[in-house]
């Protein structure tokens with residue numbers, strides 16, 4: 001379970017202060033897919049970077065299975081799989097070596113590590129890629145290796161930043177199926193998006209963020225009822241009071 005409590009974060013330069021998070025709070029529960037939906041600049045990535053321990057909030061805190069992400073970033077990351085917005089594979093390494101590298105970063109060694117790598121390779125059905133160098137991998141193959149390296153340490157929680165950006169239809173379907181399977185096993189999945197269809201298709205609960213604050217939350221159905229609309233897109237526009245920076 002992931003909890004975000006009253007997060008505040010501003011970025012300051014000489015001329016200007018940008019408030020990225022302005023007291024954001026929400027929960028993402030086990031056994032559910034939670035989507036953070038918000039227009040461009042709403043604060044989604046800033047929130048996720050705080051969860052990874054890459055950014056320190058000015059106020060408030062985030063916990064991963066009860067572990068404070070800024071006080072104990074290594075402990076929190078052990079419980080977290082991170083699917084970044086760009087697939088940064090090392091072209092000269094094989095898929096197996098990439099996954100092995102991430103397993104080692106999580107402190108895995110010996111037979112436990114070997115078994116974990118083989119399990120995730122089988123899970124994602126990438127046996128034929130395992131001993132190929134990643135230079136030349138297709139977008140879908142890169143996505144699967146990225147998933148494997150994010151999940152090799154069997155985290156309870158999985159966070160994805162705009163996961164289907166740049167993916168073709170087939171890769172998007174593979175990723176969605178995988179997220180649904182992961183959810184059915186009782187894991188907590190949190191992803192950010194400004195793509196309405198994706199959120200409507202995948203999410204059990206939606207956190208709508210605008211200007212760094214929680215604008216509304218609930219199931220897609222509850223959000224439609226709250227706004228008095230039948231389509232999530234219309235409900236979203238009504239709830240944030242603007243249609244800027246939203247993709248259908």
Ligand SMILES: Nc1ncnc2c1ncn2[C@@H]1O[C@H](COP(=O)(O)OP(=O)(O)OP(=O)(O)O)[C@@H](O)[C@H]1O
Pocket residue numbers: 011012018019020038039040041042043044045046047194
């Ligand atoms: N490192 C930074 N320095 C200065 N301003 C920043 C920095 N990171 C984020 N911001 C600002 O904070 C606000 C929130 O940005 P953030 O990237 O979290 O939004 P987002 O919801 O992820 O947007 P998008 O959907 O466009 O990716 C924006 O106004 C952005 O310009």
